[in-house]
Amino acid sequence: MKKLIWPILALTLTACQDKLPERSTANLHELPAPELGESWTPKNDEQAQNILAHTREIVNERAATSGVMNRDAHPKAHGCVQASMTIDNKNLPAAHRVGVFAQNAKTFDAWVRFSNGDPDGAKKPDIEKDVRGMAVKLMNIEGSESGSQDFLMITSKEFFSKDGDDYLKLFNALTGGTARLALYGITHPLSAKRLLGARVKIANPVKVSYFSSVTYKLGNRSMRFKAEPCAATAETIPANPGPRYLQERLVQTLAKGSACYNFYVQPNLDPQRNPVEDPRQIWDEKKSPYIKVGTITIPQQTGITSAAQTNFCENLSMDPWHSHPQTRPLGQINRMRALIYKEISRMRHEGNRTTVLEPVNHTPCVGATAALCETPKK
Numbered sequence: 060m061k062k063l064i065w066p067i068l069a070l071t072l073t074a075c076q077d078k079l080p081e082r083s084t085a086n087l088h089e090l091p092a093p094e095l096g097e098s099w100t101p102k103n104d105e106q107a108q109n110i111l112a113h114t115r116e117i118v119n120e121r122a123a124t125s126g127v128m129n130r131d132a133h134p135k136a137h138g139c140v141q142a143s144m145t146i147d148n149k150n151l152p153a154a155h156r157v158g159v160f161a162q163n164a165k166t167f168d169a170w171v172r173f174s175n176g177d178p179d180g181a182k183k184p185d186i187e188k189d190v191r192g193m194a195v196k197l198m199n200i201e202g203s204e205s206g207s208q209d210f211l212m213i214t215s216k217e218f219f220s221k222d223g224d225d226y227l228k229l230f231n232a233l234t235g236g237t238a239r240l241a242l243y244g245i246t247h248p249l250s251a252k253r254l255l256g257a258r259v260k261i262a263n264p265v266k267v268s269y270f271s272s273v274t275y276k277l278g279n280r281s282m283r284f285k286a287e288p289c290a291a292t293a294e295t296i297p298a299n300p301g302p303r304y305l306q307e308r309l310v311q312t313l314a315k316g317s318a319c320y321n322f323y324v325q326p327n328l329d330p331q332r333n334p335v336e337d338p339r340q341i342w343d344e345k346k347s348p349y350i351k352v353g354t355i356t357i358p359q360q361t362g363i364t365s366a367a368q369t370n371f372c373e374n375l376s377m378d379p380w381h382s383h384p385q386t387r388p389l390g391q392i393n394r395m396r397a398l399i400y401k402e403i404s405r406m407r408h409e410g411n412r413t414t415v416l417e418p419v420n421h422t423p424c425v426g427a428t429a430a431l432c433e434t435p436k437k
């Protein structure tokens with residue numbers, strides 16, 4: 060059905076978007092930063108609550124058939140792998156040496172979770188086009204309330220929703236049948252174009268680039284960030300791809316050797332053309348160049364598909380608001396995520412009779428975080 064639906068979305072008509080200039084915070088984390096282009100109104104609170112209510116319903120419905128309460132988005136993991144990130148801030152202007160980028164040559168231990176984005180993806184073969192995810196959790200971060208710095212990235216440079224209003228309309232369209240979805244595509248052509256473009260086929264999760272897609276704070280500026288494989292290697296999709304070939308490729312690659320990513324920030328030097336409240340816009344890389352700020356190393360390893368590590372991967376909570384305040388998420392989409400990720404993580408852990416915990420090392424199955432490796436229970 061989706062094969063028929065998505066092309067309809069590509070039809071072009073003018074989108075109509077409202078500006079929401081007022082300042083309000085309601086129940087979400089930090090005050091909005093209008094000086095960085097953030098806007099938030101009580102209407103956005105309503106939208107966030109609305110999206111959360113729908114998400115809860117969907118997660119509950121799926122759990123009723125599968126017996127396990129999975130993530131609403133990115134439920135299909137290729138695996139969680141041990142990693143580290145070493146900071147290299149020598150090319151970063153002094154004002155931007157904040158949060159985890161403050162100290163040159165500092166190495167943080169990390170976990171990386173690779174995933175497919177489709178909410179129904181657990182049932183779908185990897186060969187289907189999808190948004191792919193790479194979520195990096197740096198551990199033991201001073202100044203971060205959760206103790207972690209999570210960088211959530213997808214295989215798309217731009218996001219497909221403008222703001223809270225647009226996201227809610229897409230969400231309702233996706234769950235409202237073909238006619239509603241077609242109407243959304245016709246009235247929101249840029250969002251539809253971005254959504255279609257975000258869905259890709261890949262050969263190996265550790266051989267492609269991932270992007271923040273939405274905007275974050277970098278001291279006194281806004282930024283995007285990305286992770287790019289250290290060496291470009293051409294890899295083709297297998298001739299007869301199994302339903303989990305991306306996990307197979309991940310396991311095979313790391314059994315033979317290590318993987319490496321260069322991590323970049325892109326300080327926003329042109330806020331007029333790169334508005335925080337429209338992450339669908341392309342940022343000109345000549346005007347706002349990427350600056351390398353670190354290297355993510357994923358060492359050679361085995362055990363990725365062991366029962367304990369699979370449970371750990373399921374029980375992990377990646378959240379863009381697990382952050383140092385100086386690199387916190389920005390914009391309406393991100394502010395909605397503040398409410399939704401926390402609540403959906405809490406709900407699925409409660410539903411699976413497991414515990415929300417943050418790992419602090421590469422041996423999470425022993426000691427205080429051992430519950431992270433328990434089997435989710437019906």
Ligand code: HEM
Nearest residue numbers: 130131132133172192194211212213271272377395403404
């Ligand atoms: C309002 C917009 C969004 C909503 C409502 C939403 C919702 C969610 C939810 C509910 C989860 C599962 C959280 C959990 O149970 O622990 C999730 C995971 C994820 N989301 Fe979003 N999301 C949004 C925007 C984005 C954006 C802009 C990105 C771009 C990077 C993104 C990337 C991811 C990734 C990579 C994961 C998987 C994290 C993991 O590996 O555990 N999402 N999202």
